[in-house]
Amino acid sequence: MSTTAARMRDWRGPAILSFGFRPFFLFGSAWAGLAMVLWVMMLSGNDPLRTAFDPVAWHAHELLFGYLGAVIAGFLLTAVPNWTGSLPVTGWPLAGLVALWLAGRAAVAISALLPPYVAMAVDLAFPIALAGFLAREIITGKNWKNLPVLALLTLWTLANAAYHQQALADGLPAFGAGLRLGLAAAVMLITLIGGRIVPSFTRNWLSAQHATRLPAPYGQTDTSVVLVTALALASWVITPDHRLAATLCFIAGLAQTWRLIRWQGWQATSEALVWVLHVGYGFVPLGFFAIAGSGFLPISGAATQHVWMAGAVGLMTLAVMTRASLGHAGRPLRATPAITALYLAMILSVGARFLAGAMPGQDWLLHLAAGAWVFAFGGFAVVYFPILTKPKAAKRKVSVGINPETPK
Structure with a gap:
């Protein structure tokens, strides 16, 4: 039977795709720094994006649902195999998850050019896929003690949907319930996992x-x-x-x-x-x-x-x-x-x-x-x-x- 170590050894592609923490921590941190630079540019009037969000709303979203999503994925894709004894997601399936996350960042960045709800659908595809992975591992491994983590990941995903919906409704999501729910879910994840x-x-x-x-x-x-x-x-x-x-x-x-x-x-x-x-x-x-x-x-x-x-x-x-x-x-x-x-x-x-x-x-x-x-x-x-x-x-x-x- 394959083990986590064997799955990693058997991968012959780029080392960055040998474990979940590698691409998500690298791309997530790079995006956290780049997003801050872009936000400063937006505030100065040199807006390089075509996003439907105002600068504050985009900045808050890309920290709470963009950057944090990458870190959550990197952590869970690495920790869950240790919790459940299951095989890690490696190789091209891992690359597919990374592609979903990158697509979400791109869709939000050009959301002003897209039909309503398209950016929302693309952005939500990644957390839904990640929640599906975690649910599968918990159910197949009967690892019920980690159900609260899945519940919080689901709440965080719903908060992202609410954030998008409020942006479409009144354009002020950075001060709405979606942001508070997403931030509350993040604080609870830190409370549980920390x-x-x-x-x-x-x-x-x-x-x-x-x-x-x-x-x-x-x-x-x-x-x-x-x-x-x-x-x-x-x-x-x-x-x-x-x-x-x-x-x-x-x-x-x-x-x-x-x-x-x-x-x-x-x-x-x-x-x-x-x-x-x-x-x-x-x-x-x-x-x-x-x-x-x-x-x-x-x-x-x-x-x-x-x-x-x-x-x-x-x-x-x-x-x-x-x-x-x-x-x-x-x-x-x-x-x-x-x-x-x-x-x-x-x-x-x-x-x-x-x-x-x-x-x-x-x-x-x-x-x-x-x-x-x-x-x-x-x-x-x-x-x-x-x-x-x-x-x-x-x-x-x-x-x-x-x-x-x-x-x-």
């Missing part, structure tokens, strides 16, 4: 350092935090301006902070591959606190949403891509100075973007945020290009003791 990988990888690293205090194992506390988070997000999606949503978000922020503290992240400050996971996850409670504050203080909705959009989504996905690419490509699991610089640039981008929303008129903060963002994701594409496009390196002993496999 709740697996952050304490697991931290435990592995601390154990290798012979630490005596390790991250708390998953238990009733985590289940309670997940439920409180889901309730707060549902309230925010439905009634974003209600004081009840602000109150529930504050409670969820406290719960998520307590959960993060229990993972002992402050003990891993000497290894950037580990501490960045804690910082990235830390933007989840910070986002809840920002939304709670906006319910009582004059803070713009754009500023609060970017704590999640750029912080939780941007930094957490960058952290996962940098680490997973090294592990699955057979490279040493330690952050080089170049990788650490990517993390610092991303943190700078998030901070500058939040301040730009909280301090209107300070355009230099927007320029700083955009520049740091392009440096982080463009830098990832450059630094990781040889890692993602060359065959897996021979196995070697990993001194930092982090298991390169995604935890089950």
Whole structure:
């Protein structure tokens, strides 16, 4: 019977198609950087696209449903075989999925030239195919504990459809329920999957350092935090301006902070591959606190949403891509100075973007945020290009003791 390793060895085509994380992490990061450059051009009046979306709506869509879709695909296509014991999608079927994602980016970019609903249909083809893959693996492998991931992927896909529909209806999707639902689904995915990988990888690293205090194992506390988070997000999606949503978000922020503290992240400050996971996850409670504050203080909705959009989504996905690419490509699991610089640039981008929303008129903060963002994701594409496009390196002993496999 074929195994994951055998399927990868048997592939004789380009190495980039030997595993899902390779093309999607590379193209996704390149698109994240390029999309930011295009957005700055759009704001300056030099619009190179023929999209039916306004600049803000296009920018939000391509981060939340374009870039994030690539990272979700890269992660799931790599992690699901580990979870279920199934064979990975490799070779030309993988190339077909990549082509669907690229077609979605192109269709949205020229949507003003297409008949109504065509861009929407092309853009949705990729997440529907990805959800179908995940559903097949869960059902055939009877891996029912990952049904919540499938449910959230489905919600995220429906949110994308709602975003397109609102764009066709009133042209203001960046402020609608579709964006909030998509962002809520993304935050829940980070809560569920981050709740697996952050304490697991931290435990592995601390154990290798012979630490005596390790991250708390998953238990009733985590289940309670997940439920409180889901309730707060549902309230925010439905009634974003209600004081009840602000109150529930504050409670969820406290719960998520307590959960993060229990993972002992402050003990891993000497290894950037580990501490960045804690910082990235830390933007989840910070986002809840920002939304709670906006319910009582004059803070713009754009500023609060970017704590999640750029912080939780941007930094957490960058952290996962940098680490997973090294592990699955057979490279040493330690952050080089170049990788650490990517993390610092991303943190700078998030901070500058939040301040730009909280301090209107300070355009230099927007320029700083955009520049740091392009440096982080463009830098990832450059630094990781040889890692993602060359065959897996021979196995070697990993001194930092982090298991390169995604935890089950």
